[in-house]
Amino acid sequence: MGRNGKLSNIYLAVVFAILYAPIAYLIFYSFNSGGHMRNFEGFTLEWYREVFADTRLLIIVLNTFIIALLSSAISTILGVAGALAIYHVRRKRTKNTLLSLNNVLIVSPDVIIGASFLILFTMIGIKLGFTSVLLSHIAFSVPIVVIMVLPKLQEMSPTLMDAARDLGAGSWQILTRVVLPYVKPGIFAGFFMALTYSLDDFAVTFFVTGNGYSTLSVEIYSRARQGVSLSINALSTLLFLLTVLLVIGYYFINRRASRTPAGRGLRP
Amino acid sequence: MQSKASTRNAYLIPYVLWMVLFVVAPVLLVVYYSFFDVEGNFTFSNYARFFTPVYMQMTLSSFWYALLITVFALLVSYPTAYLLTRTKHKQLWLLLIILPSWINLLLKAYAFIGLFGTYGLTNSLLEVIGIGSQQILFTDFSFIFVSVYIFIPFMILPIFNALEEMNPSLIYAARDLGASPWLTFRRVIFPLTLTGVKSGCQAVFIPALSLFMITRLIAGNRVITLGTAIEQHFLVTQDWGMGSTIAVFLIIAMAIIMFLTGSGKKEVRNGKKRKAV
Numbered sequence: 001m002g003r004n005g006k007l008s009n010i011y012l013a014v015v016f017a018i019l020y021a022p023i024a025y026l027i028f029y030s031f032n033s034g035g036h037m038r039n040f041e042g043f044t045l046e047w048y049r050e051v052f053a054d055t056r057l058l059i060i061v062l063n064t065f066i067i068a069l070l071s072s073a074i075s076t077i078l079g080v081a082g083a084l085a086i087y088h089v090r091r092k093r094t095k096n097t098l099l100s101l102n103n104v105l106i107v108s109p110d111v112i113i114g115a116s117f118l119i120l121f122t123m124i125g126i127k128l129g130f131t132s133v134l135l136s137h138i139a140f141s142v143p144i145v146v147i148m149v150l151p152k153l154q155e156m157s158p159t160l161m162d163a164a165r166d167l168g169a170g171s172w173q174i175l176t177r178v179v180l181p182y183v184k185p186g187i188f189a190g191f192f193m194a195l196t197y198s199l200d201d202f203a204v205t206f207f208v209t210g211n212g213y214s215t216l217s218v219e220i221y222s223r224a225r226q227g228v229s230l231s232i233n234a235l236s237t238l239l240f241l242l243t244v245l246l247v248i249g250y251y252f253i254n255r256r257a258s259r260t261p262a263g264r265g266l267r268p
Numbered sequence: 269m270q271s272k273a274s275t276r277n278a279y280l281i282p283y284v285l286w287m288v289l290f291v292v293a294p295v296l297l298v299v300y301y302s303f304f305d306v307e308g309n310f311t312f313s314n315y316a317r318f319f320t321p322v323y324m325q326m327t328l329s330s331f332w333y334a335l336l337i338t339v340f341a342l343l344v345s346y347p348t349a350y351l352l353t354r355t356k357h358k359q360l361w362l363l364l365i366i367l368p369s370w371i372n373l374l375l376k377a378y379a380f381i382g383l384f385g386t387y388g389l390t391n392s393l394l395e396v397i398g399i400g401s402q403q404i405l406f407t408d409f410s411f412i413f414v415s416v417y418i419f420i421p422f423m424i425l426p427i428f429n430a431l432e433e434m435n436p437s438l439i440y441a442a443r444d445l446g447a448s449p450w451l452t453f454r455r456v457i458f459p460l461t462l463t464g465v466k467s468g469c470q471a472v473f474i475p476a477l478s479l480f481m482i483t484r485l486i487a488g489n490r491v492i493t494l495g496t497a498i499e500q501h502f503l504v505t506q507d508w509g510m511g512s513t514i515a516v517f518l519i520i521a522m523a524i525i526m527f528l529t530g531s532g533k534k535e536v537r538n539g540k541k542r543k544a545v
Contacts, residue, residue: 008351012361015348018417019368022379025389029382037382082283089280104291107470108522109478111495112515115502116294119301119512139290142283200372202481207502220374224485228382236375243370251363 023240030233037228047234054231057219063130064199064216071137072194078138079145079190084179086146087153102143113140114207121208128210136208137198144197145190152186153179185253192250196243295519302512314513323497327517330493334476337415341472342465344416345423349464350457352424353431362428369421377485380414381405384486406488414486415476423468430464431457470529474522494518 025037030048034041051057082102089095105113117139121132156179164178180187202217209218216239223232305311317323348365355361368376383389384404391401404410434457442452458465478495489496494514501511 012351022376022383023371025383026379038387078282078286081279085279085283101287101291109475111478111480111498112518115498115511115515116298119297120294142286196370202374217372217374224378240371247367247370
């Protein structure tokens with residue numbers, strides 16, 4: 001057993017080492033004064049200074065965040081409406097149709113989403129740029145929010161709503177005072193998920209950006225094609241820190257969500 | 269009762285509108301565009317072109333690469349998921365496995381350009397061992413390695429969940445009845461986790477068919493997948509008709525794979541599902 005345990009630990013260690021190698025590599029060389037990723041010549045913060053002096057890059061970072069925040073806020077609203085719509089549908093057949101249509105954008109390859117949105121925006125006459133990127137990010141985030149909110153709705157006891165109605169609450173009051181507070185953890189999880197999807201997306205954005213407008217992924221792609229530049233390393237280190245913060249935030253919310261909600265105790 | 273019915277409709281309106289505009293319409297538009305050539309004339313020639321040796325070969329190699337990537341990802345992920353369920357703080361370790369998948373994909377691909385480059389870490393290691401410097405970047409090896417790297421978290425997650433759902437008393441029973449560990453694995457553990465394996469394969473195979481960023485950055489345009497071809501037709505040659513035709517076939521392939529592996533809807537919950545390129 002001891003030998004087996006050792007072997008499996010080595011296996012896991014190797015998997016972890018490979019998973020983190022590229023990230024560690026990027027961070028390590030972001031402090032290299034040599035200007036390449038070959039050997040470490042000396043410690044410097046020059047590349048970080050370069051990132052903060054690059055106005056174009058900063059505008060792109062700002063664009064990326066504006067798109068991410070706006071699209072996840074709007075898709076959260078749409079997604080909550082969608083989850084409520086699916087929840088209220090009585091007929092099983094309609095419900096399943098809605099659910100499978102909802103999953104189309106989750107499972108389809110990004111290239112197809114990107115290409116089909118490019119056709120759509122050109123047909124409707126939406127200029128490629130901020131609007132098209134925002135709309136497509138909203139489009140692919142909505143189903144994710146639905147999937148995060150729907151299980152929370154389904155685990156809510158319907159007697160809660162009946163009780164509220166018996167006590168004289170109107171439908172708006174039931175929604176804002178009973179339903180939304182109950183599914184709040186799911187809404188937050190959906191919002192965070194949409195946020196990370198939007199920040200991470202490359203393929204869809206690449207199709208619908210057009211000229212002159214760019215988000216971080218697209219920018220990194222075009223810079224990486226030109227060769228190695230350590231300011232990308234510095235930028236990725238900053239992004240890694242941000243991602244870790246986001247993940248911690250997301251898991252914190254998720255953990256709170258998995259604790260027994262107050263209303264559940266009422267159930268027999 | 270009247271008010272209840274009207275609120276139900278009110279929720280449906282924005283959601284169905286979104287669905288029609290961004291789910292139904294785009295698919296229909298792709299199908300519509302596949303019947304037009306570069307000049308905008310109605311034609312079936314795109315479909316005829318798709319069945320010529322050039323495109324058939326590309327489709328086959330795309331499937332072959334996707335298959336290789338899926339198999340390697342499974343070979344790495346299954347033991348990892350299995351060993352993870354045996355660790356003490358398994359949820360924490362799982363989170364650490366998932367964490368790299370939240371880092372922007374482009375950055376990881378970019379890091380591999382450095383790692384696999386002529387003067388990169390891998391080649392320095394090969395020098396030290398005595399094998400000597402090799403051309404790693406822009407080869408099939410680097411393409412498959414990086415793709416597997418990107419997909420393993422999405423394979424580990426469903427398998428881990430399937431292993432967790434399994435009733436451990438079944439393993440004890442098999443052991444009591446005298447089954448060897450290997451036999452227990454083959455006859456009890458693996459069949460019971462097949463749903464996880466299936467949805468893992470689905471989560472890897474479909475995006476692997478349509479990779480295009482990695483083929484350009486890591487494989488140096490040597491590998492052409494269906495995804496690369498679609499991107500090429502849409503953004504470089506501007507032949508949207510042909511691009512749409514390839515997209516139609518990719519959608520059909522996707523539907524068949526979903527049908528064969530069962531629809532995997534639930535794994536989105538514990539982390540990101542794919543969002544690969």
